[in-house]
Amino acid sequence: MLFNYKVVTKEGIEKKGQIEAASSDIAVATLQRREYVVVSLVPDNKKGFLASNIPFFDNVPMKHIVLMTKQASTLFEAQVSAVKTFELLGQNSESKGIKKALDQVTEDIRGGTSISGAMARQPKVFSDFYVNMVRAGEESGKLTETFMFLAEYLERSHALTSKTKNALVYPSFIIFTFITVMVLMLVKVIPNMAKIIVDSGQEIPAYTKVTLALSDFLVNYGIFLLIFVVIAALLVWRTLKTGTGRDRFDQLKLQLPGFGKLFKKIYLARIADNINTMLTSGIPVVRTLEISGDVVGNAVYKNILQDAVEEVRGGNSISNAFQKHEEMPQIMVQMVKVGEETGSIGTILKTLARFYNKEVTDTVDTLIGMIEPAMIVLLGIGVGGLLMSVMIPIYNVASGVS
Numbered sequence: 001m002l003f004n005y006k007v008v009t010k011e012g013i014e015k016k017g018q019i020e021a022a023s024s025d026i027a028v029a030t031l032q033r034r035e036y037v038v039v040s041l042v043p044d045n046k047k048g049f050l051a052s053n054i055p056f057f058d059n060v061p062m063k064h065i066v067l068m069t070k071q072a073s074t075l076f077e078a079q080v081s082a083v084k085t086f087e088l089l090g091q092n093s094e095s096k097g098i099k100k101a102l103d104q105v106t107e108d109i110r111g112g113t114s115i116s117g118a119m120a121r122q123p124k125v126f127s128d129f130y131v132n133m134v135r136a137g138e139e140s141g142k143l144t145e146t147f148m149f150l151a152e153y154l155e156r157s158h159a160l161t162s163k164t165k166n167a168l169v170y171p172s173f174i175i176f177t178f179i180t181v182m183v184l185m186l187v188k189v190i191p192n193m194a195k196i197i198v199d200s201g202q203e204i205p206a207y208t209k210v211t212l213a214l215s216d217f218l219v220n221y222g223i224f225l226l227i228f229v230v231i232a233a234l235l236v237w238r239t240l241k242t243g244t245g246r247d248r249f250d251q252l253k254l255q256l257p258g259f260g261k262l263f264k265k266i267y268l269a270r271i272a273d274n275i276n277t278m279l280t281s282g283i284p285v286v287r288t289l290e291i292s293g294d295v296v297g298n299a300v301y302k303n304i305l306q307d308a309v310e311e312v313r314g315g316n317s318i319s320n321a322f323q324k325h326e327e328m329p330q331i332m333v334q335m336v337k338v339g340e341e342t343g344s345i346g347t348i349l350k351t352l353a354r355f356y357n358k359e360v361t362d363t364v365d366t367l368i369g370m371i372e373p374a375m376i377v378l379l380g381i382g383v384g385g386l387l388m389s390v391m392i393p394i395y396n397v398a399s400g401v402s
Contacts, residue, residue, distance in 0.1 A: 003027045003043055007036035014039070019104065034111040060125050062161070064095040066154045068102075073147035083109050101125040114138060129274065129295045136281045146281055153277045157270065160357055164266060167364045174375035178382060185386055187222065190215040193390045204393060211389040250299040254327070262363045267301045268332060269356035276349035286312055300327055318345075 003024065006016050015036070019027050024041055031038050068089055075085040083106055090102030101122040108118035116135035119126040126134075130150065137146025194212050197204060204212070218225070239245035253263045271292055278288040286309055293305035304325045311321035319337035322328040332352060339348030
């Protein structure tokens with residue numbers, strides 16, 4: 001929760017600002033630790049319509065978090081103090097969201113809060129994974145190495161996610177173009193041609209009748225179809241916001257022809273990379289599995305990792321826990337088992353992460369190679385077929401064929 005405060009410093013200077021805390025008591029305590037005399041503290045309820053109603057406007061682009069983490073790693077390696085590090089990062093950040101979060105982190109650290117504790121108060125920028133990694137670095141005295149691990153991990157994760165998303169941009173554009181062109185032709189072009197065909201009095205072929213009927217439907221009832229599509233999209237969006245709807249959608253993604261295998265490899269790469277990074281940083285196994293479940297991004301694999309948490313707490317191994325789920329491939333189960341037996345599970349998982357990252361890259365490249373020509377052919381057939389269905393009868397009229 002965000003509060004607006006007015007304080008007086010020990011030098012007698014009045015100062016105003018904002019602080020984020022779980023409650024007003026925590027906010028007051030934090031300000032007092034900074035040796036401020038609190039004059040007033042009120043909740044900040046001012047939010048723009050877009051910012052308060054559309055979650056997208058609260059999101060911070062991952063590329064900015066990656067850049068910030070790399071810069072933090074460099075500054076810590078140069079033995080710059082934590083306060084100065086986050087102050088510099090905040091001043092030089094291009095993202096307003098990160099700048100605001102880092103300014104607050106700097107103030108919290110000055111007030112005596114640990115780095116991980118200050119970051120935990122900025123969940124829009126620093127995930128549970130990020131905070132726990134930093135906490136492990138603080139506890140082990142390896143904060144510089146931790147930020148280096150984080151920078152490398154986030155860069156790999158961002159590159160993998162970006163490549164997958166970019167691969168879907170071109171097919172999405174082609175599909176959107178195809179639908180737009182077809183609708184415009186059926187609504188604007190075909191009705192004019194239909195008059196010529198109908199007035200000619202000739203026998204209209206079946207395929208032309210279908211085209212004319214579709215055109216007539218869109219002209220007369222298109223607005224109702226659009227309303228139906230919008231309502232259906234909103235209902236789907238609301239359903240996906242619920243736990244049950246999201247779980248079903250996550251299951252469906254893994255079963256999609258062609259794309260299902262791609263999604264599986266993405267999640268497996270993420271799991272292997274997460275567990276390797278956290279175990280290498282000294283985070284306990286149970287906590288590692290819990291955090292990995294929270295950040296994997298798929299309900300199916302989250303449930304698998306939650307089951308693994310209970311199994312490990314009960315004295316079972318990770319490999320035995322994974323083996324109970326068909327979504328976990330045998331190669332991963334066996335390699336994790338080897339890593340547990342030899343004490344080199346971090347190295348094994350690092351190898352697995354590289355393997356699945358390469359698999360994702362190769363799969364994406366293959367899908368792009370297949371989708372692009374298929375989409376172009378589909379667009380050509382659709383538009384060409386539509387034109388031919390009305391041009392042939394018109395040609396027959398012009399040539400005197402009955």
